Amino acid sequence: MTIELPEAMRAVRFHAEDRSLSLETVPVPRPGPGEVVVKVAACGICHSDLSQFDGHIPARFPAITPGHEASGTVAAVGEAVRHWNVGDRVVVAAGRACGNCQSCRLGGSIDDCEALEIMAFSYDGAWAEYVVTPAVSLIPVPDGVPMEQAAVLADAVSTPYGALETANLKMAESVGVWGLGGIGTHLVQLARVAGASPIIGLDPVAGVRERALKLGADFALDPLAEDTHDRIMEITGGRGLRAAFDCVGRTSTVAQANAAIGARGRVLLVGISGEPIELGREGTFLGRRHTVTGHLGYKMKHLAELVELVSRGRLDLTASVSAVLPLEEFAEGIRRLREHDGYPIRVLLRP
Ligand SMILES: [Zn+2]
Ligand SMILES: [Zn+2]
Structure with a gap:
């Protein structure tokens, strides 16, 4: 009482x-x-x-x-x-x-x-x-x-943890994380604990990329650099990512993430921006069996x-x-x- x-x-x-x-x-x-x-x-x-x-x-x-x-x-x-x-x-x-x-x-x-x-x-x-x-x-x-x-x-921490379950992430799957703020940084750490490999963090801020490397990312890329897509393909041996987590929620990041996933890859929308987003060519989702899933909580x-x-x-x-x-x-x-x-x-x- x-x-x-x-x-x-x-x-x-x-x-x-x-x-x-x-x-x-x-x-x-x-x-x-x-x-x-x-x-x-x-x-x-x-x-x-x-x-x-x-x-x-x-x-x-x-x-x-x-x-x-x-x-x-x-x-x-x-x-x-x-x-x-x-x-x-x-x-x-x-x-x-x-x-x-x-x-x-x-x-x-x-x-x-x-x-x-x-x-x-x-x-x-x-x-x-x-x-x-x-x-x-x-x-x-x-x-x-x-x-x-x-x-x-x-x-x-719990929202990105839940996102890993929503993504059905398996050991040794390649992961990209767009936006390395609170949610994205924890996603990198948790993906590491969950056995993802390699883990690529993406953020325009150099200091934030450095931090992600210390906390478990294998690579940290600037999403605004011209060769970002090519770098992801190179790192993943040309296959593209298995799972891409968008912690930003803008057309620019969602489109880049969708373009960087491999066949049957999945994009997880975790960030909240409130903006309308464009998903790109419809045929991609059929031909390459891409999945885009929203995650909250x-x-x-x-x-x-x-x-x-x-x-x-x-x-x-x-x-x-x-x-x-x-x-x-x-x-x-x-x-x-x-x-x-x-x-x-x-x-x-x-x-
Ligand atoms: Zn919150
Ligand atoms: Zn209820």
């Missing part, structure tokens, strides 16, 4: 009408039946947060608390919550089941929900001292995993598997935590992400 939670807390609030953000004092949420209140340890700043602030992702509410990449400790549990105790270290999944779709009505899990509600877009997120979430949206984090790294798992088991990989040292996320800023400095964190200041993988806020 509820332990003594304070009455008020600090939270960043996004106001849709004038697209403003401000640090405010708001009531601490109370857990309803089946819910848990988590004291937030760290929460990431993600490009999709910026998309909501800029209006590319339409705001659903006049005001909402951003932040969907959170870790923390259980502060209070609601009725009918059996598996969590106050003090448990957790990573908070960024979504909750809608409770109303066909799958939810038939008793389906959060993973099967057809209208998943995303934290910070459909309900208050974790740029705050406390966040309330369904108990089934939590995964335990062992003591050896730093809270900052656990927070990064909640989207920036992850399953609860993916989060649990990632906690396992990090806790055993299989996946090193020390480079992923680019900076940790106090909650008050949210504007500075947003600025660094927007301006690519230092090319952060993840800037985190600590309430």
